Amino acid sequence: MTIDRAKLHILYLQIRDDQVTRREELQEFARHGQLDEKQFAVLNVFDQPNFAPDYADTYDAVFVGGSSDxxxxxxxQYPFVQSAKQLLKHCVDQAIPVFASCFGFQLGVEALGGKVIHDPKNMEMGIYPMQLTSVASEDRLFSDTPDQFLVVSGHKERAFKLPPHTQLLAFTERxxxxxxxxxDKPFYGFQFHPEVDHHDLAARITRYQDRYLETDGALQAILNNLHPTPESNRLILKFVDRILLQKR
Structure with missing residues (x-):
């Protein structure tokens, strides 16, 4: 059965507390997925921290974004974490497609039996070369992605152990x-930011520099190293086309 992409209805689990980034992140997901913003139903967990695991049952997919807060x-401290983990576990149980970025990745790791740690020594903030694993060549999203490509990444916490019954698809040096x-489930997690391109990064890191950058010149160093990240950004469209619309 052919699915009309214009009729896709996606639950967008948002973990942003400032209005500028809330709007910006929604625009990013819509733009790179070639979707209309009106196709996303936004559930911002700062506004609504408690919700049932089956909240996503009437949607075609769940997108989960990042967080700086x-x-x-x-x-x-953040009571929505438990609700969000239960919702993602429910999505796996019910085979509801999930695209989880950064904070969403970490929620998925913890929800499904893995472990996240605080690791500021290996913090990533900027644009980094990504390396694919050997199994990525057989994956629906990554099969035509180069073995090395550039991504936007920003995090102080990371996975220490992946959940069982998962496949590692990509890694960086740090x-x-x-x-x-x-x-065997349509659930993808990305510690990096497929929704963020180098223009978005420049705006966001400038806005958040006091939270993440501790040394003089760190902001300028990131801005001097901006490069397009098309293969990373293209993953959102591939997810929409190949998972939600089942096109190759």
């Missing part, structure tokens, strides 16, 4: 777990 390791898929 929360930690999956502090559920007492971060051994950057993309995974749940085996």
């Amino acid at each position: 929360a930690s999956v390791l502090k559920p007492d 971060c051994p777990y950057h993309a995974f898929k749940v085996m």
Whole structure:
């Protein structure tokens, strides 16, 4: 059966507390997925921290974004962490497609039985070369992605152990777990930001520099190293086309 992409209805689990980035991130997902913003139903967890695991049942997919304001390791401080983990576990159980970026990746790792750690020594902030694993060549999203490509990455926490029944798809020199898929399920997690391109990065890192950059000149160093990230950004469209619309 052919699915009309204009009729896709996606639950967007958003973990942003400032209005500028809320709007910006939605635009990014819509732009790179070639979707209309109106196709996304936004559930911002700062506004609605409690929700049922089956909240996503009436949607075609769930997208989960990043966060500059929360930690999956502090559920007492951020009560929405538990609700979000339960929702993602439910999505796996019910085979609801999930595209989880950065904070969403970490939620997925913890929800499905893996482990996330705080690792500021190996923080990534900027544009980095990504390396694919051997199994990525057989994956629906990564099969035609070059073995090495550039991505936008920004995190101080990372996966220490992936959940069982998952496949590692990508890694960097600093971060051994950057993309995974749940085996036989339409669930993808990305520690990097497929929704963010180099223009978006310049705006966001300038806005958030006081939170992430501790040394003089760090902002300028990132801005001096901006490069397009088309293969990374293209993953969102591939997910829409190849997972939600089942096209190759």
